[in-house]
Amino acid sequence: MIASFLKKQTIRGHFIERILRMIELQPKISTLSNGIRLVYLHAVSPVAHLGVTVLAGSRYEQPHEIGLAHFLEHCIFKGTTKRKTFHILSRLDSVGGEINAYTTKEEICVYASFVKNHLNRSIELLADIAINSNFPEKEIEKEKEIVLDEFNSYLDSPGEKIFDDFESLLFPNHPLGNNILGSPDTIQSFSQAHLRSYVDRFFFAENSVISFVGDIPLEIVVRSLEKHFSHMKSGNTVVKPQGFSGYTVFQKRVKEANYQAHVVMGGMAPGYSDEHRRGMTLLINLLGGPALNSRLILSVREKYGYSYNIEASYAPYADLGYWSIYFGTDQKYLNKTRAVVYRELKKIREIALTPKQLLQAKEQLKGHIALSLDSNVGLMQGLGKSLLQFNQIDTIQEMYESIDKLSIDELHHIAGMYFKEELISELIFEVK
Secondary structure (H helix, E strand, C coil): CHHHHHHHHHHHHHHHHHHHHCCCCCCEEEECCCCCEEEEEECCCCEEEEEEEECCCHHHCCHHHCCHHHHHHHHCCCEECCCEHHHHHHHHHCCCCEEEEEECCCCEEEEEEEEHHHHHHHHHHHHHHHHHECCCHHHHHHHHHHHHHHHHHHHCCHHHHHHHHHHHHHCCCCHHHCCCCCCHHHHHHCCHHHHHHHHHHHCCHHHEEEEEEECCCHHHHHHHHHHHHCCCCCCCCCCCCCCCCCCCCCEEEEEEECCCEEEEEEEEECCCCCCCHHHHHHHHHHHHCCCCCCHHHHHHHHHCCCCCEEEEEEEECCCCEEEEEEEEECHHHHHHHHHHHHHHHHHHHHCCCCHHHHHHHHHHHHHHHHHHCCCHHHHHHHHHHHHHHHCCCCCHHHHHHHHHCCCHHHHHHHHHHHCCHHHCEEEEEEEC
C-alpha cells in the first residue's frame, strides 16, 4: 500500500516539475527612479499582464470613508485629465486587451492583460489612470447607482453576505470588520473631494508596486515604465494599518436564508509574517481545500450527503488572519452537519498526522501551488501583493522548501493552538 502511494506521488511530482519548467520562476525586483518597485517575471506567452497594486484597501479607510476604496476602484476608470470614460475603456479593448481592477481589505489593484506588442499602450494607460484620474462629478453620481446595485445584488446572496457579517463580528469596531462595499448611506455620501483625498494619501511611489508577467525583455519594460510612471509622486510616508486585539468568541443565529441554512465558523489565525502561516495553509488545505478528497468533503458530502458546498479557507493579513469553514445545507441537516464539522476539527486537533498523511498533504499543497501558476494573470497579482507586503518574493523552490520543513509536531501544535473548540466562533443564517 505504501509503495503504491509513493509511486503515485512520484508520478504526481514529475507532473508538477513539468508545469514548473514551463514558467521561469525567477522573478526580478528593481526600483524605478521615483521609488516605485517593480517585480518582473519572464513567461513565454503571446499575452502579457501588468498591474499596479497600492496599499490602500478598505482596512485603511477612516470611519466616514467605509466603502470608499471600492468606490474608488469603480471611479478610477471614469476620467483623467486627458481622457473621458469611453477613451479609457476603449484604449485596450479596441486592440483585444482588457483592463480591470479589484479591491481587498489591504490593496487596490488596477491591471491590464494585452497582446505583448501593445506594452507601451498598456503602460501609458495604467499610468494615466493611477496618476491623473480626476473623478468627474457627473460620472461619480452615475457610478453610485452601479455600486448600490452591486450592494443590493450582494444582499440577495446569503452565501456571500454571511462572510461579511462574520468578519464584522470577528473584528468589531475595526476596519477589518467593515464591509468592503460600504453601505447605501456611505456610498451616497462620497464626493470628488473624498476620492481625491484618498488618492493623495495612498497613491504614491513608495506605497505602490508594479508587477509584470510576460515575454518582453526586462529592459524594455523598465524603459516604458520610467517614461510613464516617473510622474507618480513620491516621498509620502507609508501609513501603517490599525492593529487588532481582544478577539471575543461569539455564537449567533439569525433568520436570513430563504432555501438553505448557511453557516460560517472559525477564529483567529496567523498573519503573513507569522512563522505558522505555511503550516496553517497546509492544515486548511487538508481540512477543506479545493480537492475532492478533503476531510470535510469526504465526511459531510460523500459519507453523509448533508451538503453540496462545504469548504475551509484561510485569510492572512499583514499582522494577523482568520480561518473559516463555510457550508450551506437543508435546515433539517443543520445541526447534524455542524456536529460532523466539529468532529473533524477535534480529530485534526487531537490526532497527529501519520508520516504517510503528512507526505500526502505536502504533495497535495505543492500540486495546488503548481497548478495555480497556470494563470499568468493570477501570478502577476500574487507577485505584486507579495512584494508590497514583504518587499521580497519567495521563489517556488523556497515555497516548497518551507512546506517540506513542516513537521508532524509543528502541525499538531498549530492545530491545537488555533482549532480549540472554545476559540471557535459561529454565525448561522437559518431559513426564515
